[in-house]
Amino acid sequence: MADRSGEAAAFCADLVRTHDFPRYASTLFLPGVHRRPMLALHAFNVEISRVRDQVSQPLPGEMRLQWWTDLLAGRDHGGVEGNPVASEFLWAIRTWRLPVERLAQLIIEHEFDLYNDPMPSLSALEGYANDTASTLFACCARILMRPSEAVDHVARHAGFAYGMIDVVNRLPQDSARRQLFLPQQFLQQHGSGLDEVFAGKETPQARAAVDQLVGEANKHLKMALSLLADAPQQVRPAFLPLALVRRDIKRMQRRDNDPFVPRRMPRFRMLWTLWRASRSPEFRGE
Secondary structure, eight states, X not given: OHHHHHHHHHHXXXXXXXXOHHHHHHHTTSOHHHHHHHHHHHHHHXXXXXXXXXXXXXXXXXXXXXXXXXXXXXXXXXXXXXXXXXXXXXXXXHHHTOOHHHXXXXXXXXXXXXXXXXXXXXXXXXXXXXXXXXXXXXXXXXXXXXXXXXXXXXXXXXXXXXHHHHHHHTHHHHHHTTOOOSOHHHHHHTTOOHHHHHTTOOOHHHHHHHHHHHHHHHHHHHHHHHHHTTSOGGGGGGGTTHHHHHHHHHHHTSTTOOTTSOOOOOHHHHHHHHHHHHTSTTTOOO
């Protein structure tokens, strides 16, 4: 049994390292006792987030998401033993008392990914980020300490900042498949539209819409860091990914940055950024 749990943990670590390196790298600066459940949580998120990439039609995607919904509801249909992510994830939920209702809502929110409906407004994107990225921050925080409204408030703003910057980072990929998470409201305000974004070329109008979203993300980042300064020291490492968000925002604010050109941070630079942040009072734990 111990061997199987070790294999499942290793599988989750490899899955997150391959498909979500920023979150994987952030766990490297945590004690092992906390790292394993966080990797289980992030592996679950990888499985949910990748459904859109693994199906060509919405219905098979909905069926895959329903399997995870059933799992959280206790209807696993006998498939847990053969699924290392599911077994590790359920272990993390039981051991660390993670909020099942919020995790179920995360699955529901990702149904939006299966369709090519544009994100209509900033408030809609905030709702999406709250039920996805903010939930992940809140769960990571619960692994480090008991839940509190104050820490959940930090997680809310942290998730908004992370989720909005992820939208900008994914813009080249999403526009290539005619999917829009950049709020349509912003495009309309600046005289742009879907066809302009889906063309995959920077225009002053589209750039203005992107800049507006980056500005919103920066506001939430500043609020999250301000609140984090008053949070218990032991929970601060859960918010280490914000160091990457801050660096991304600085890059995106440069006038020579083209949001339609894929430009992810190199892994060595990501590790360096996280290492430096982990040693700062801003993110250092007890």
